Each structure stands twice: as C-alpha cells, then as structure tokens.
Amino acid sequence: MNSVPVRALLVRGMLAGLLAGVLAFAVAYLLGEPPVDAAIAFEEQGSHSHGEEELVSRAVQSTAGLATGILLTGVALGGIAALAFCVALGRFGRIGPRATAGLISLGAALTVCVVPFLKYPANPPAVGDPGTIGRRTALYFLLIALSVLLAVAAVIFGKRLAPRLGNWNATVAAVAGFVVAIGLAYAFLPSFNEAPEGFPAAVLWQFRLASLAVQLSLWAGFGLVFGHLVERLLVPQRPGEANAGAETHRAAAAH
Structure with a gap:
C-alpha cells in the first residue's frame, strides 16, 4: 500500500x-x-489517615x-x-x-x-492488594499482547483456509481457533479475587x-x-457531487 x-x-x-x-x-x-x-x-x-492532605484534589x-x-x-x-x-x-x-x-x-x-x-x-x-499490583498489571498487558497476536494469527489462518473451505467456513474455523486459544490462556493465567x-x-x-x-x-x-x-x-468524489459542492460554494460566496 x-x-x-x-x-x-x-x-x-x-x-x-x-x-x-x-x-x-x-x-x-x-x-x-x-x-x-x-x-x-x-x-x-476503614482508613486511619483522614488528616492527610491530598496532593491533587x-x-x-x-x-x-x-x-x-x-x-x-x-x-x-x-x-x-x-x-x-x-x-x-x-x-x-x-x-x-x-x-x-x-x-x-x-x-x-x-x-x-x-x-x-x-x-x-x-x-x-x-x-486489590497493593502488593500484587505489579503482577496484576504485567499479566493484564500480557493478555492484551496474547489477544492481539492470536487475533492476527486467526486472520492469517482464515485467509489461508479460505481457498479450500470457502470464506464462511474459514472464518468460523479461525474464530473457533481464537476462542480456544484464549480459553487456554484464561485457564493457565492466574486469577485474582481481592475485594475487601x-x-x-x-x-x-x-x-x-x-x-x-x-x-x-x-x-x-x-x-x-x-x-x-x-x-x-x-475515495474519489463523484463528478456530480463535486460540481454540486462547487455550485453551493459559489452561491454561498455570492451572498
């Protein structure tokens, strides 16, 4: 391109x-x-620091x-x-x-x-536990990276399958593969339930x-x-639309 x-x-x-x-x-x-x-x-x-002054209100x-x-x-x-x-x-x-x-x-x-x-x-x-914030943040961005990479892989996989299976079947297969891969990531990545x-x-x-x-x-x-x-x-403007736009502009300028 x-x-x-x-x-x-x-x-x-x-x-x-x-x-x-x-x-x-x-x-x-x-x-x-x-x-x-x-x-x-x-x-x-539940805090005992009511008297602390906020740096930003x-x-x-x-x-x-x-x-x-x-x-x-x-x-x-x-x-x-x-x-x-x-x-x-x-x-x-x-x-x-x-x-x-x-x-x-x-x-x-x-x-x-x-x-x-x-x-x-x-x-x-x-x-959330302040002691786990670093780990939680790293895992969150890791999952974003995995999700994007798996989505790109699913698109490539679907395009390669399309000549043999057709566009619809290839799309279904690619989406199913993405869902399965994300499900495995969910299963192996740790979870956190830290609501007080x-x-x-x-x-x-x-x-x-x-x-x-x-x-x-x-x-x-x-x-x-x-x-x-x-x-x-x-997208090129159609000649009729271009002429209409020019006439509108000239009429506006005349007033």
Missing part, C-alpha cells in the same frame, strides 16, 4: 482518537465517577486529570490504529476504507478491551461495567470518526 498517504492517515487517526476521547471522557465522568466516589468513601471508612482528579488521561490515550491509540489501518487496507477483499476502519475498531475493541476484561476486570479504589470484606458488590460491578463502557465508547467513536475521515481522503 505504498500509495496510501501514511502521514495523512496518521494525523486523521490521532484526530479521530482525540474526538473519540471526548466521548469516552463523557462516559467516564457520567458512569464511572459515581462508583469511584462510593469506593473512596468505603476506603476512608478529588475535583481535579475527576475532571482535568481524567480528561487529560483519556484524551492522551485516545490520541495514542488513534495513531496506532491508523498505522494498523495502513497495513489492513485492501487486505479484506473489496471492502472500502470506511468498512476497513470499522473492522479495525471492532477488532481492537474485542482484543484490547473485551478479552482482557473478562479475565482481569478493572478495580475501583479500595479493591464488606465492599458493596453493586459498586464493584458498576465500576467495572463503566470501565468497559469507556473503552468501548472510545473505539466506537474512533471507528465512526476515522471511517468518515479516511472515506473523504481515499
């Missing part, structure tokens, strides 16, 4: 990630902050801090997804740029968000579902925005 303007796609990917980050921030603020506040209240009930953490983290994450992931789009474009048959962007976003949502979440869901404050006694189960699951919703909204927003941007960049 040497004809693909990589720099232009990278810029559009980062822009789409930024705009998707705005959507994800709204979801995080509306759905994620209430269970975080409830978890902090539970933590403070809770108000800043839940607004500017949250927005900065999500927006920077959106920009970074948008750039990575744009590079993946450059590699994938034209390799999924005759589907266009918008559909390819949608597939990239869907694949990222499944491999980077859903698969790790089912094994290692996010924890609110007061949940008395912690409200409703708060725990509200936080976890909100965390998943934030990630899914980020990738959904990215897919929609990036798909629109690359469609305009890569």
Whole structure:
C-alpha cells in the first residue's frame, strides 16, 4: 500500500482518537465517577489517615486529570490504529476504507478491551492488594499482547483456509481457533479475587461495567470518526457531487 498517504492517515487517526476521547471522557465522568466516589468513601471508612492532605484534589482528579488521561490515550491509540489501518487496507477483499476502519475498531475493541476484561476486570479504589499490583498489571498487558497476536494469527489462518473451505467456513474455523486459544490462556493465567470484606458488590460491578463502557465508547467513536475521515481522503468524489459542492460554494460566496 505504498500509495496510501501514511502521514495523512496518521494525523486523521490521532484526530479521530482525540474526538473519540471526548466521548469516552463523557462516559467516564457520567458512569464511572459515581462508583469511584462510593469506593473512596468505603476506603476512608476503614482508613486511619483522614488528616492527610491530598496532593491533587478529588475535583481535579475527576475532571482535568481524567480528561487529560483519556484524551492522551485516545490520541495514542488513534495513531496506532491508523498505522494498523495502513497495513489492513485492501487486505479484506473489496471492502472500502470506511468498512476497513470499522473492522479495525471492532477488532481492537474485542482484543484490547473485551478479552482482557473478562479475565482481569478493572478495580475501583479500595479493591486489590497493593502488593500484587505489579503482577496484576504485567499479566493484564500480557493478555492484551496474547489477544492481539492470536487475533492476527486467526486472520492469517482464515485467509489461508479460505481457498479450500470457502470464506464462511474459514472464518468460523479461525474464530473457533481464537476462542480456544484464549480459553487456554484464561485457564493457565492466574486469577485474582481481592475485594475487601464488606465492599458493596453493586459498586464493584458498576465500576467495572463503566470501565468497559469507556473503552468501548472510545473505539466506537474512533471507528465512526476515522471511517468518515479516511472515506473523504481515499475515495474519489463523484463528478456530480463535486460540481454540486462547487455550485453551493459559489452561491454561498455570492451572498
């Protein structure tokens, strides 16, 4: 795909990630902050350090801090997804740029968000042993890497099987292989259940579902925005549409 303007796609990917980050921030603020506040209240009930002064206030953490983290994450992931789009474009048959962007976003949502979440869901404050945080973080990123690599292997496997089995059967075989491989990873990787006694189960699951919703909204927003941007960049405009656009522009200028 040497004809693909990589720099232009990278810029559009980062822009789409930024705009998707705005959507994800709204979801995080509306759905994620209430269970975080409830978890902090539970933590403070059993804490003996009420007099300690916070370096960053809770108000800043839940607004500017949250927005900065999500927006920077959106920009970074948008750039990575744009590079993946450059590699994938034209390799999924005759589907266009918008559909390819949608597939990239869907694949990222499944491999980077859903698969790790089912094994290692996010924890609110007061949940989790501080002594295992390093191990839990390493295992979480290991599972993300395994999920992405297995997904790529499943795509390659499916494409090689397609001439013999047909597209449908090859896709089913590739998905089944991915599910089995992920199931084995789930079985061999350790699990953690470190919720403190008395912690409200409703708060725990509200936080976890909100965390998943934030990630899914980020990738959904990215897919929609990036798909629109690359469609305009890569798909030639029809002559009729171009003439209509030029006439509209001239009429607007005349007024």
